[in-house]
Amino acid sequence: MQEREIFSGIYAVPPVIVRLDGRAFHSLTRDLNFKKPFDEKFSSAMWRVSEKLISKSGLEPEFAYTFSDEISLYFANLPFKGRIEKINSVCASYAASALLLELGLNKPLAFDSRVIMIQKDQTGKYLSWRQSEAWRNHMNAYCQSALISEGNTGTETARIMKGMKSADMHEMMFNRGVNLSETPAWQRRGTVIHKDKVLRKGFNPITGTEVTASRTIITADKNPPLFSDVQAADEYIIKLLSRDEETQ
Numbered sequence: 001m002q003e004r005e006i007f008s009g010i011y012a013v014p015p016v017i018v019r020l021d022g023r024a025f026h027s028l029t030r031d032l033n034f035k036k037p038f039d040e041k042f043s044s045a046m047w048r049v050s051e052k053l054i055s056k057s058g059l060e061p062e063f064a065y066t067f068s069d070e071i072s073l074y075f076a077n078l079p080f081k082g083r084i085e086k087i088n089s090v091c092a093s094y095a096a097s098a099l100l101l102e103l104g105l106n107k108p109l110a111f112d113s114r115v116i117m118i119q120k121d122q123t124g125k126y127l128s129w130r131q132s133e134a135w136r137n138h139m140n141a142y143c144q145s146a147l148i149s150e151g152n153t154g155t156e157t158a159r160i161m162k163g164m165k166s167a168d169m170h171e172m173m174f175n176r177g178v179n180l181s182e183t184p185a186w187q188r189r190g191t192v193i194h195k196d197k198v199l200r201k202g203f204n205p206i207t208g209t210e211v212t213a214s215r216t217i218i219t220a221d222k223n224p225p226l227f228s229d230v231q232a233a234d235e236y237i238i239k240l241l242s243r244d245e246e247t248q
Contacts, residue, residue, distance in 0.1 A: 022110075023112055024110075036141070036149075050073075050191075053094065063195070068134070128227035144161065185223040186223070191222050192224045
């Protein structure tokens with residue numbers, strides 16, 4: 001029956017991006033009574049899951065971009081010889097189990113996973129696309145939270161917001177004392193999780209001298225550039241990937 005495993009022989013060629021999306025996370029956040037419109041406890045958990053995917057999963061993506069319940073992983077080299085079926089299943093299952101542990105849950109959760117074939121010079125375009133989604137998600141979250149806090153039902157909120165444009169959302173929240181352009185950057189732009197090198201001082205007990213050593217850490221950039229700015233995006237991605245090459 002092995003010949004029936006028709007999808008197991010489909011391979012990807014790097015670079016690729018693997019995007020993970022939480023399945024039915026709206027009910028998860030409701031059950032856990034997370035704060036609206038954004039809960040830093042949940043966002044911090046997603047940052048730590050992204051960190052684990054980079055440093056502890058054995059998958060070794062170069063960096064991650066995350067917002068809301070979504071994580072995009074950039075791979076310059078692929079695990080499992082590029083087998084798409086295995087990459088998707090392991091990335092999704094690892095992220096789900098890692099988030100379950102981070103949140104201390106006693107019931108299962110799930111991510112779906114997809115492989116996006118790109119060329120290296122298309123990375124900025126991809127990140128710009130996802131960042132624009134992060135911005136829309138940010139605006140919707142604030143407006144929905146405001147309307148519901150004022151006593152509107154979910155159905156009424158959906159009706160009020162149907163067809164509402166960005167300028168209308170800005171005006172709506174500005175009238176309620178919130179400037180959507182001045183909210184925390186990680187809410188508007190998402191967060192990039194990446195490898196970095198730092199110098200740490202230590203002590204050599206054999207020579208009795210102080211020494212400086214380079215260490216690899218995983219860090220979260222909660223204020224990435226606007227990836228719609230092509231030059232800024234390209235410069236940022238070059239620095240990201242050069243850092244990762246230095247740490248390998």
